[in-house]
Amino acid sequence: MSIPGPGTFDIDCDLLIIGGGINGAGIARDAAGRGLSVLLCEQDDLAGHTSSASTKLIHGGLRYLEHFEFGLVRKALREREILLRAAPHLIRPLRFVLPHDRHQRPAWMIRAGLFLYDHLTRRELLPGSGHIALRRHPAGAPLKAEFTDGFEYSDGWVDDARLVVANAIDAAERGATILTRTRCAAALQRGGCWHASLVRADGSSIAVRARCLVNAAGPWAAHFQHAVFPARPEPALRLVKGSHIVVRKLFEHPFAYIFQHPDRRIVFAIPYESDFTLIGTTDIDFQGDPAAVAIERQEIAYLCELCNHYFAQAISPADVVWTYSGVRPLLDEGAAAAATLTRDYHFELENDGAPMLSVFGGKITTYRKLAEEAIDRLAPLLQPARGAWTEHACLPGADFQGPTPSAAAAAGFGQFVRQQQQGFSWLPPRLVARYAHAYGTRIGQLLGGCSALPDMGEEILPDLFEIEARYWIEREWALTAEDMLWRRSKLGLHVPADGAAILAAWITGRQQCVGDMRGRCEG
Template sequence: MAETVDLLVVGGGINGAGIARDAVGRGLSVVLCEARDLAAATSSASSKLIHGGLRYLEYYEFRLVREALIEREVLLKMAPHIIWPLRFVLPHQPHLRPAWMIRAGLFLYDHLGGRDILPASEGIRLSKHSYGQGVKNEFDKAFVYSDAWVEDARLVALNAVDAAERGAVLHVGTKLTQARRDGGHWIGTLTRPDGSTFEVRARALVNAAGPWVMDVLGSRLGINSDKRIRLIKGSHIVVPKLHDGDQAFILQNDDKRIVFVIPYQGKFSLIGTTDIEIQGDPGKVAITPEETDYLCSIASRYFQKSITASDVVWSYSGVRPLYDDASSNASAVTRDYVLDLDTAEGGAPLLNIFGGKITTYRKLAEHAVEKLQPLLGNSAKTWSGMQPLPGGDISGADFEGFAKEISGRYGFLPPALAYRYARAYGTRMATMLNGAKSLDDLGRDFGGGVYEVEADYLKRVEWAGTAEAMLWRRSKLGLHVGESTKAALEEWFAKG
């Protein structure tokens, strides 16, 4: 008979990884399975923001916005290497939203969740401010406020690493084929990539499968639910940068939607997102020409550099599994989460996760585990916001000071490479470099600043099993390296 654990978590996105971390940190035994790769879907296809959601105020989502605003600063302190402050510039167009409405919204935004790290909002004249560089002259009045940036897929990976180091068992690339209740337990059948299977016996099951939450419920658990999700596709494009400076822009459109233009990977601008309801397989989504034209048109409306589809160097699409609140407009569907606990007349608990957003993943995880604790005989207190994520134990959460220290400590590294390592791995950079004293100690040079020591670390510690996982999820090196580097890495990973 399979060993019994407290919790079987299905799904290796941000919610599944966050729940696994929270639960194991409270002394529960945890197994997590992910059919493909960590952050393989929605959690690596976001706008990369830790934000309160300024526009959600228009839909009176005050509890969600407050929770998210409070979480911004918690997460900034937990992972200052992969999360950092970002100023947003909102050029004003009075026919879309009057100035008084924006001021009122920003006043709420400044005060609803409290601020310790981030500066307050302000009004500026773009013609007299450096933030106006690259913006068309017709836009002068603007509002500026603060949120934060996150390396979204790395946030998932670091939660998973922390969960594993605290005792959770993760099976990445392993699918839950079916599960059934057996008295007070769940018996889950898991299938490895080679087709072999094994069973996990758990006292409770968490369905954190994101866009596949209903598929897990129906096809693999055989349960009918009256809950529903709406699959909302969001697409982004990446183009050569449209402006200098570290500030981002939030652009209003005539359809009342907003689009972000965010500095990305040093030499690009990330533009998104769209909101399109879809049917069918959420794993087979891609940007359409109409979405590309939509995003290019909005950016070109505001910036001096006009862009078209031919300027796009990369695009990606993700599906947000939003809880169906019967809104007629996809943009108005709640981004809040719903935790559906099913005990089936005293049977083994099943917790289904509907909706959610990356900013509030940690609170979602807390609430999820707290729902299960009484049923599992566990009363341990919340802890996850008080402990840094792997690599985040940087003194005073001062990343720039840390990066300066690193450049001195590893003088043999080119400055750009040292900074990238510091950003990606924080204090775990020392573990990854494994005592290296020269470039020769980094192993094979795959080109483009990619060395074997990094590939080996990501494979051993962060479950990167393919070149794609390394280049597009554990990092965004895919935007920077050539085809020869990609081919060499594919060959290296294929050798096992």
């Protein structure tokens, strides 16, 4: 792919961001809000890889205390509070139960860890930890009789893919350009700027000139850095695969579990999508194409075996209804086991000529702080009009009580859901609740002009009406059935086996209709 010459640029911007995961979208949002002109390109869909393959938690990382990562845990715990306020429709409190296995970590060690977890930073929104008698606690009922004591503590659950989309929407509304299905084919420093060639899925190209380049390509970040700077030593990274399984729900109560394993790893069992239990994650070194990552039989067996150690109701691979895997690029500090690698992030700034900032590592909980620090690093070079701002701003849909996040708004989300169910009483309450969680206060944008079910258009699949599918296409960059069923929503778990094919046919028909209308207008 050739690099465009002077005077032939389609887009001229301050910042070109490579990667549409949580880090790229967060950086785009922060930069656009500071007054910089921003272009983000993503080779696939937003959150198409690692950022939609998380355990769906906003948490400090209790187990990281065992590796003495107090700074990372403190930072993550502080961000947990900020994010619970900034997006209570996408992030909600979740109470965890840790059954005590007397053959593993001693009770005093767990108590000490939970005490630190409660007190490493200021905590306002979540209750503290405590000891529980499992025979008298709802979470004890599904467990084997041998587990009589345990501990409970709080963290947060997140719709990870929608969190990425919310950041991209906010960035776009502040002036950023978001291009999905668009890869950066080449980038070259020239005249103190970056000249880049972007290629869309249809093969068309876009010529870009940018003052600065941000490499937020996730598992591909090291490869991209090496392609741009072949002589630069590659960073010390390890690609680690994390896999999850989903089974029919194993318990009726709202608590989640954190299970210990003799290999010192931990696994979560989380209530998921009303009818299911999410179980994960594994930590396995990965080699190969991150776009082709998939769970292995041994991982499924491992997760089932660990759950069967604790739950009275045994599960087997035959009970798994869905799996997903993601690849995380983690800093390699010489740890022998993938599970012990740090989840903190690292920047590398190349400032010989046009600057390029590469982002390595990180976790979804600390994405906002990562983005803020990234633009702070570049601020002396780009001179943005405004300073850091995201700590005290709501994400789109979270302005229940105004544009500034508050503890009251976070605590009052349940009341907001009930109000929406009353206001849209012509819709099933469960559907309104899903809309409220997905779109927050923007539920009015989704349902504007509708006052009865026929106004929603065709019911393409159960609980998926035409109005929502169009919204995803027109406002959230969705293009395929997979985008809609597994990232803009998790309806893929609830629709018939041929649901993806039915939705794909609807998308194709809509595209043909739009093309026919455009042709008539041009004629």
